[in-house]
Amino acid sequence: xxxxxxxxxxxxxxNPANKLLIAVxxxxxxxxxxxxxxxxxxxxxxxxxxxxxxxxxxxxxxxxVKEVCAKYGIIIHTNEFDTEDYxxxxxxxxxxxxxxxxxxxxxxxxxxxxxxxxxTAHHQDDxxxxxxxxxxxxTGVKGMHGILAHQNGLIRPLLFTDRTxxxxxxRECDFVFxxxxxxxxxxxxxxxxxxQVIPILKELNPSLSKTYQENAERFGSAAQNLAFFYEKQxxxxxxxxESAHQISLSELLKYPSPLDVLFxxxxxxxxxxxxxxxNLIHAESGKIVSSSTHELxxxxxxxxxxxxxxxxxxxxxxxxxxxxxxxPVGLNFSVHEAKNxxxxxxxxxAVLDFDKIQFPLELRRWRKGDVFKPLGMRGKKKLSxxxxxxxxxxxxxxxxxLLCSSDEIIWIVGHRIDERFKLVETTQKVxxxxxx
Numbered sequence: 001x002x003x004x005x006x007x008x009x010x011x012x013x014x015n016p017a018n019k020l021l022i023a024v025x026x027x028x029x030x031x032x033x034x035x036x037x038x039x040x041x042x043x044x045x046x047x048x049x050x051x052x053x054x055x056x057x058x059x060x061x062x063x064x065v066k067e068v069c070a071k072y073g074i075i076i077h078t079n080e081f082d083t084e085d086y087x088x089x090x091x092x093x094x095x096x097x098x099x100x101x102x103x104x105x106x107x108x109x110x111x112x113x114x115x116x117x118x119x120t121a122h123h124q125d126d127x128x129x130x131x132x133x134x135x136x137x138x139t140g141v142k143g144m145h146g147i148l149a150h151q152n153g154l155i156r157p158l159l160f161t162d163r164t165x166x167x168x169x170x171r172e173c174d175f176v177f178x179x180x181x182x183x184x185x186x187x188x189x190x191x192x193x194x195x196q197v198i199p200i201l202k203e204l205n206p207s208l209s210k211t212y213q214e215n216a217e218r219f220g221s222a223a224q225n226l227a228f229f230y231e232k233q234x235x236x237x238x239x240x241x242e243s244a245h246q247i248s249l250s251e252l253l254k255y256p257s258p259l260d261v262l263f264x265x266x267x268x269x270x271x272x273x274x275x276x277x278x279n280l281i282h283a284e285s286g287k288i289v290s291s292s293t294h295e296l297x298x299x300x301x302x303x304x305x306x307x308x309x310x311x312x313x314x315x316x317x318x319x320x321x322x323x324x325x326x327x328p329v330g331l332n333f334s335v336h337e338a339k340n341x342x343x344x345x346x347x348x349x350a351v352l353d354f355d356k357i358q359f360p361l362e363l364r365r366w367r368k369g370d371v372f373k374p375l376g377m378r379g380k381k382k383l384s385x386x387x388x389x390x391x392x393x394x395x396x397x398x399x400x401x402l403l404c405s406s407d408e409i410i411w412i413v414g415h416r417i418d419e420r421f422k423l424v425e426t427t428q429k430v431x432x433x434x435x436x
Contacts, residue, residue: 001161001169005036008160012149018116019043020155021077021109023102026061029121031068031177032166033158037119038072046076047109047118049102051083053094057181064178077109095188103154110153122147123158123166124209127216128201129193138274140263145220146212162209230264237265245305249281252303266305269294286394299393306395318403320359328363329401329413330436338427345432350403350411352421354429362404363413370402372409373419383412390415403433 009015022037024030024046037044048065050058062078069076087097106118127146134143149159158166170177186192202208239246247265252258259278263271270291271277280289280298287298290308297304318325318333325331335354343351370383387397403411410421414435423430 001165002036002039004160005157006040009040009157012155012157014117014155014157016041016043019045019114020117020119021045021047021106021113021115022119023047023049023106023121024065025049025180026065026178027180027183028167028170028177029123029158029163031175032170033119033121034068034074035170035173035175036157038074044074044119045109045113045115046074047102047106048076048078049098049105050078050080051098051101052080053083053098054180054182061178061180068176079105107153117153117155119155119157121158122156124160124162124213125194125198127159128198128209128212129190131212131216132193132197133189138272140260141219141223141226142267144216145223146216148220159213227264230261233261234265237261239302247303247305249301249303252281262303266294266296269305271296288394295395297393297395299395300391302393304393304395309398315362315364318359318361318363324436325363331363331413332434332436334432334434336430336432338423338430341430343423343430345434347414347416348435350413350417350433351423352410352417352431352433353423353427354431355427356405356421357410357431358406361410362407363401364404366397366400366402366412370409372412372416375417375419375422377419383409386412386416 020037020042022030022034022044024034025048034044034046046065046069048062050062052058066076066078068074081098081101083094083097083101086101087094090097090100092100103118109115110118130146131144134146147156147159148154149156182188183191184195186195198208205211233251237247237251239248247262252261255261258281259274262277262281263274266277270293271289272291273289276289277296280287280296280303283298285298285300289296294305294307297306316325316328318331323333325333341351345351366383368384371380372383372386373380374386383402387400392400400415401413402409403413405421408420409418411417411433
């Protein structure tokens with residue numbers, strides 16, 4: 001077992017010079033991992049989480065792991081979590097809460113103690129469970145690689161073996177471990193698979209653990225290759241836009257499976273409804289699909305991706321002597337003598353006749369029915385028509401702010417001033433507003 005362990009460690013890039021933090025619960029898997037590292041001469045710290053979910057049993061696990069670490073002179077870090085309160089506050093399951101809490105803490109410990117990796121005791125049977133869960137819930141190619149041996153500072157050095165082999169080795173070496181009573185409960189999805197589904201699959205294929213691990217590695221390689229080729233197409237798919245990510249639909253639809261390509265680029269933004277995304281590709285302009293953190297908009301011949309916007313108050317006010325405004329957009333205000341002033345400032349500035357303005361100015365969102373007199377035009381124009389002329393997306397329109405004087409629009413911020421407030425020959429003072 002130890003020779004196979006060291007060979008696998010070498011394969012995934014580990015060597016005894018690495019300093020590691022091992023997640024140890026006290027159960028069979030994590031205790032096997034601890035002893036394998038210890039016997040192989042690695043410098044290790046141990047991290048033990050007490051989630052306070054099983055009363056005295058949880059406390060007993062903590063005491064046991066402390067005792068083992070004391071026996072072998074291993075540095076141990078322990079932490080107690082109010083897992084139920086965290087789960088309720090985040091509206092997530094107990095299992096997800098425990099996962100979030102422990103991995104966040106592991107990373108803190110790793111950085112604080114200058115350690116190279118966090119090692120967990122996932123093995124081939126865990127790989128089977130993960131792949132079956134992913135397939136049951138729905139997944140793409142990325143979900144089929146299952147648990148990775150090495151990912152973002154996390155390593156899983158037991159993926160070369162399964163629980164049966166670990167159990168035999170631990171008993172052969174007479175190493176003690178504790179059984180978690182919750183592992184026998186079938187109310188959890190993983191335990192249902194472990195106790196009711198996987199045994200049947202192993203009857204069909206006694207080498208199921210090895211087969212699934214090999215499959216996961218092949219899928220992982222395929223996912224890497226796909227990502228490599230997709231990334232080469234990024235520049236042709238994404239249009240250059242300062243305010244948002246825009247994906248060209250004409251380029252996207254050249255692929256045999258546009259949806260798969262799209263999901264490669266929006267993976268990580270919380271989208272998981274494939275049907276909704278597929279319908280969006282062919283939907284009318286203005287349709288939006290949302291995740292918990294982002295929004296994807298169909299806008300004519302592009303898809304626009306942006307982070308969800310936080311709610312802001314509808315109006316902000318600017319006093320006559322005010323020099324700067326930080327929210328909702330950064331603006332600088334200054335007054336200049338008209339004589340010798342250069343009015344050519346660009347769209348990021350509004351050059352206005354100071355004497356035509358009434359303070360305080362109001363910076364507000366646009367409203368249905370808003371009209372203004374665009375610079376260079378004689379008549380008035382609906383703001384909605386101006387947006388159409390500018391080919392602005394729904395997201396861009398939502399981000400528009402209006403600078404107003406006595407409820408008259410003097411500047412569509414970043415776009416156009418009103419004809420009535422421009423500089424004329426009789427202008428004495430210039431009111432300059434600049435986007436910061």
